Amino acid sequence: MLKALKLFLKGALLDQSTEKIEAKSKELNDRLLLLILSHKLGVPNPFFYHCVELLPYLSENLKGLERRILDRKSLISRLTGEIGEP
Amino acid sequence: MNLNGFKYFFLSGKGGVGKTTSSILMALYFSQRGEKTLLVSLDPAHSLGIALKAKLGELPKKVEEKLFALEVNPEKEMEKYLKKVEKEARQIVSPAFLGEVEEELKLAHSSPGALELATADAIYRIAVEGRGFDKIVFDTAPSGYTVRLVASPNSIVKWWKGLISVREEALKYEFLSNLKEKRKLKEIFREDPILKVLTKRLKEYETLKELFTGKETAFGVVFNEGLLPREIGVRTVRELEEAGAPVKFLVFNRVKNGIESLKAKNKIVIKVPEFKEEPIGIEKLKELLKLTRWEVK
Numbered sequence: 001m002l003k004a005l006k007l008f009l010k011g012a013l014l015d016q017s018t019e020k021i022e023a024k025s026k027e028l029n030d031r032l033l034l035l036i037l038s039h040k041l042g043v044p045n046p047f048f049y050h051c052v053e054l055l056p057y058l059s060e061n062l063k064g065l066e067r068r069i070l071d072r073k074s075l076i077s078r079l080t081g082e083i084g085e086p
Numbered sequence: 087m088n089l090n091g092f093k094y095f096f097l098s099g100k101g102g103v104g105k106t107t108s109s110i111l112m113a114l115y116f117s118q119r120g121e122k123t124l125l126v127s128l129d130p131a132h133s134l135g136i137a138l139k140a141k142l143g144e145l146p147k148k149v150e151e152k153l154f155a156l157e158v159n160p161e162k163e164m165e166k167y168l169k170k171v172e173k174e175a176r177q178i179v180s181p182a183f184l185g186e187v188e189e190e191l192k193l194a195h196s197s198p199g200a201l202e203l204a205t206a207d208a209i210y211r212i213a214v215e216g217r218g219f220d221k222i223v224f225d226t227a228p229s230g231y232t233v234r235l236v237a238s239p240n241s242i243v244k245w246w247k248g249l250i251s252v253r254e255e256a257l258k259y260e261f262l263s264n265l266k267e268k269r270k271l272k273e274i275f276r277e278d279p280i281l282k283v284l285t286k287r288l289k290e291y292e293t294l295k296e297l298f299t300g301k302e303t304a305f306g307v308v309f310n311e312g313l314l315p316r317e318i319g320v321r322t323v324r325e326l327e328e329a330g331a332p333v334k335f336l337v338f339n340r341v342k343n344g345i346e347s348l349k350a351k352n353k354i355v356i357k358v359p360e361f362k363e364e365p366i367g368i369e370k371l372k373e374l375l376k377l378t379r380w381e382v383k
C-alpha cells in the first residue's frame with residue numbers, strides 16, 4: 001500500500017519535471033566534485049589527498065566539468081557561501 | 087601534574103636533538119611501571135630499530151617486558167593508498183573517463199598536505215588499533231602544520247559534513263527521478279560508496295582532532311643545550327601550541343653540567359644527561375633512564 005503511494009507520488013513528481021529533477025541531481029554532484037577539485041578554480045583543497053578516493057565514483061561528472069563551470073559561473077560564489085572554504 | 091594521566095605522547099624537535107632516544111626513555115619508564123606501552127616510529131629512516139638494535143616492522147614487536155615497538159613509513163603508506171585508488175579507478179571507471187581520473191591522481195602525489203595527511207592516517211590507524219595499550223609513545227610527532235590540518239576548530243569537520251549533505255541531496259534527487267528504484271532512501275544512503283568514504287573520513291578527522299588536542303594527549307618538545315638549539319625548541323613549542331596541540335613536557339637532552347635550567351610554566355621537565363657513549367641498545371638505554379631526572383610540577 002505504502003509502496004503504491006510512493007510510486008504514485010514519484011510518478012506525479014516525474015510527470016511534472018523528470019528532467020529537472022535529474023538535472024538537479026547532476027548539478028549537486030558537480031558541486032561536490034568542484035569542492036574536491038577546487039584547484040581547478042585556483043583554490044587548492046588542503047584535503048585533496050583524502051578526497052581522491054571519491055573520484056572513481058564521480059568520474060562521469062569529471063568529463064566536461066570545466067565547461068559546465070563556465071556555464072554556471074554563479075555557482076562558485078553560491079558554493080563558498082553555503083559551505084565555506086576548508 | 088604528572089605524565090601518568092596521559093595515554094598518547096608525541097615527541098617533537100629538530101633532527102638529531104634526541105627525539106628517538108627520549109621516546110625510548112619515556113616508553114621504558116612507563117613499561118617499567120607496569121604499563122603496557124607501544125612505541126611508534128613514523129621516521130622513514132628506521133631510526134627506532136637502530137637505536138633499539140632490533141628489527142622492527144609494521145606490527146608491534148615485544149622488545150622488553152610490557153614494551154612493544156613498531157615502525158611505519160608514511161611515504162610508503164601514501165604510495166599504497168594512491169595505488170589502491172588507482173586500481174579501483176581502473177576497475178570501475180569506464181575507459182572514456184579514466185584518463186581524467188588518473189590525471190588527478192597523479193596530482194595527489196605532490197599535492198600540498200599529502201604527506202602530512204598520510205602521517206595522520208598512520209597515527210589514526212595505530213591509535214585505533216592500539217586500544218589495548220595503556221600508553222602509546224610516538225617518536226617524530228606530527229608537525230604544527232599537520233596538527234592544524236586535522237585539528238583546527240570545527241571548520242574542518244563542518245566542511246566534511248558539508249560534502250556529506252551535498253551528496254545526500256544529490257542522491258535524494260536521483261531517487262526521486264528513478265521510478266525503478268526499489269530501495270528506501272535510507273538504504274541508498276547506507277550503500278552509497280561516496281557517502282561511505284565521506285563518513286569514514288569525517289570519523290577519522292573527529293578522532294584525530296580529539297587525539298591531537300584532547301585530554302589524553304601530551305605533546306613534548308626535545309631541547310639541546312645552547313642558545314640557538316634552545317631558540318629552535320621554543321619556536322617548536324610555540325608552533326605546536328598555536329596549532330592547538332597541548333605541549334605538556336619538555337625534554338632537556340644531553341645535559342652536561344646540569345646547571346642550565348629550563349624555565350617553563352606548567353610544563354614537566356625531563357632532564358637527560360649526556361651519556362658516556364652512544365646510548366644504543368636496550369641495556370644502555372636502561373642505564374641512561376636511571377640517570378634521567380623527572381621534574382614533575
Ligand SMILES: Nc1ncnc2c1ncn2[C@@H]1O[C@H](COP(=O)(O)OP(=O)(O)O)[C@@H](O)[C@H]1O
Pocket residue numbers: 099100101102103104105106107108133339340341358359360361362363364365366
Ligand atoms: N643523552 C645522550 N647522550 C649521548 N648521546 C645521545 C644522547 N641522546 C641522543 N644521543 C645520540 O645522538 C644521536 C641523535 O639522537 P636521536 O635520538 O637519534 O635524535 P633524533 O631522533 O632527534 O634525530 C644518536 O646517535 C643518539 O645515540
Ligand SMILES: [Mg+2]
Pocket residue numbers: 105106107129133134225
Ligand atoms: Mg629520530
